[in-house]
Amino acid sequence: MNQTSDIRSPALLPKTKTLRGKVAAQVSVLSVVAIIGVFLLALLVASWRTIQPGNVGIVFDKSVHRINETPLEPGWAFVNPFTQNIQEYPVTIQTYSMLYQGVEGDDSIKVQSREGQQVNLDVVIQYRIRRDEVAALYLDWGGAGISVVEDRLVRQYTRSQVPAIAARYNWEEITSGKRDELSEQIWQALTEEFSRRHLELISFGIREVHLPASLQKALNNKIQAQQEAEQQKYQLDQEKVKAEQARVKAEGEANAMRIRAEAEADSNNLLARSLTSDLIRYEQLKRWDGRLPTFFGGGAMPLMPLIDPSGMVGANEPASSTLTATATPTATPTDEDSQQ
The missing domain is CATH 3.30.479.30 (Band 7 domain)
Incomplete structure (x- = not known):
C-alpha cells in the first residue's frame, strides 16, 4: 500500500479552505445581486401600466386615500405599485x-x-x-x-x-x-x-x-286583413284614375270639336260678312267661259251678267239691254201639212 498517497501536506489545508471561502462569498454576493436585480426589474415592470385605447385611468393612492382627479390618457403610465392603483373606464x-x-x-x-x-x-x-x-x-x-x-x-x-x-x-x-x-x-x-x-x-x-302564439296568430290575421284592404283600396284608386283619365280624354275631344266648330262658324260668319254684291259678280265673271247660253223655244230672257265696253252689268239687268239676241221660234208641223 502506498502510504504517500494518503498523506496530505498540512501547509495546503489552510489555502484550500480560504479559496473555498472566497468562492462561497462571491457566489453569495452574486446571488444577492441577482435577487436584487430581479426585484428591481419586477418593480420596474409593475410600475409601468398601459391604458388601453378608448379608456382613461383613475389613480387611487392608498397611502393618502385620495384619487388623482385628472384621468390618465391612453398609453404608458408610471405608478407606485405599493401605494397606487389604476382603475380603467371606457369613454367610448x-x-x-x-x-x-x-x-x-x-x-x-x-x-x-x-x-x-x-x-x-x-x-x-x-x-x-x-x-x-x-x-x-x-x-x-x-x-x-x-x-x-x-x-x-x-x-x-x-x-x-x-x-x-x-x-x-x-x-x-x-x-x-x-x-x-x-x-x-x-x-x-x-x-x-x-x-x-x-x-x-x-x-x-x-x-x-x-x-305568445295566440296573440301572434291574431296579429298575423289582422295584418293580412289590412293588406287585403289596402290591395282593394289600391285597385279602387286605379279604377278611379282610369275613369278620370277617360273623362279628361272625353272632355279634351269634346273641347277640340267645340273649338273646331267655333272656328268654322267664325270662318263662315267672316265669309258671310265679306260676300258683297261686287264680290259675287266678280266671282261669277271669273267662272264664266265667255259663251252665251243657247235657248230653244220661247221664254224669259235669262239674267246673265255680261261685259260691255262701259263695264260690268248687274245681274238683275236683262241681257238684251246690252246685246240683242233674237230667238226665232220654230213652227211645229201639223197633220194637214204632212198629208200634203
Missing part, C-alpha cells in the same frame, strides 16, 4: 343588449300590457361615461369597474323601468301602433337616472317584440 360608446337568444337563453325583458297580456321585449342600449365625470363615477361606485356599473345601473334599472312604462299600453300598441312612443317614454326615464350616475344615454331601442 358602449352597447348593452338584452335579447331572446333561443337555445342560449332568454335575456329579454318580460312586460305585461294594459290588458294583462305577457309580452317579451328585446332591447338595446347605447351609453357612455361622461369623460369629465370619470373621477366622480369612481368615487360614487367605490372604485368598481365598468362591469359592476353595467349590471347595477344599465341592466337592473332598465329592467325595472321598462315593465312599469309598458303597462300603460295594450299589446297592439306595444307591437306596432305606439312602439316608438313607448321607446321614447323609456328613454326619458333612463336618461335622468343615467345622468345622475355620470352616464350619458345615447339611445334606447326596442329591437323586437315576442308575442
Whole structure:
C-alpha cells in the first residue's frame, strides 16, 4: 500500500479552505445581486401600466386615500405599485343588449300590457361615461369597474323601468301602433337616472317584440286583413284614375270639336260678312267661259251678267239691254201639212 498517497501536506489545508471561502462569498454576493436585480426589474415592470385605447385611468393612492382627479390618457403610465392603483373606464360608446337568444337563453325583458297580456321585449342600449365625470363615477361606485356599473345601473334599472312604462299600453300598441312612443317614454326615464350616475344615454331601442302564439296568430290575421284592404283600396284608386283619365280624354275631344266648330262658324260668319254684291259678280265673271247660253223655244230672257265696253252689268239687268239676241221660234208641223 502506498502510504504517500494518503498523506496530505498540512501547509495546503489552510489555502484550500480560504479559496473555498472566497468562492462561497462571491457566489453569495452574486446571488444577492441577482435577487436584487430581479426585484428591481419586477418593480420596474409593475410600475409601468398601459391604458388601453378608448379608456382613461383613475389613480387611487392608498397611502393618502385620495384619487388623482385628472384621468390618465391612453398609453404608458408610471405608478407606485405599493401605494397606487389604476382603475380603467371606457369613454367610448358602449352597447348593452338584452335579447331572446333561443337555445342560449332568454335575456329579454318580460312586460305585461294594459290588458294583462305577457309580452317579451328585446332591447338595446347605447351609453357612455361622461369623460369629465370619470373621477366622480369612481368615487360614487367605490372604485368598481365598468362591469359592476353595467349590471347595477344599465341592466337592473332598465329592467325595472321598462315593465312599469309598458303597462300603460295594450299589446297592439306595444307591437306596432305606439312602439316608438313607448321607446321614447323609456328613454326619458333612463336618461335622468343615467345622468345622475355620470352616464350619458345615447339611445334606447326596442329591437323586437315576442308575442305568445295566440296573440301572434291574431296579429298575423289582422295584418293580412289590412293588406287585403289596402290591395282593394289600391285597385279602387286605379279604377278611379282610369275613369278620370277617360273623362279628361272625353272632355279634351269634346273641347277640340267645340273649338273646331267655333272656328268654322267664325270662318263662315267672316265669309258671310265679306260676300258683297261686287264680290259675287266678280266671282261669277271669273267662272264664266265667255259663251252665251243657247235657248230653244220661247221664254224669259235669262239674267246673265255680261261685259260691255262701259263695264260690268248687274245681274238683275236683262241681257238684251246690252246685246240683242233674237230667238226665232220654230213652227211645229201639223197633220194637214204632212198629208200634203
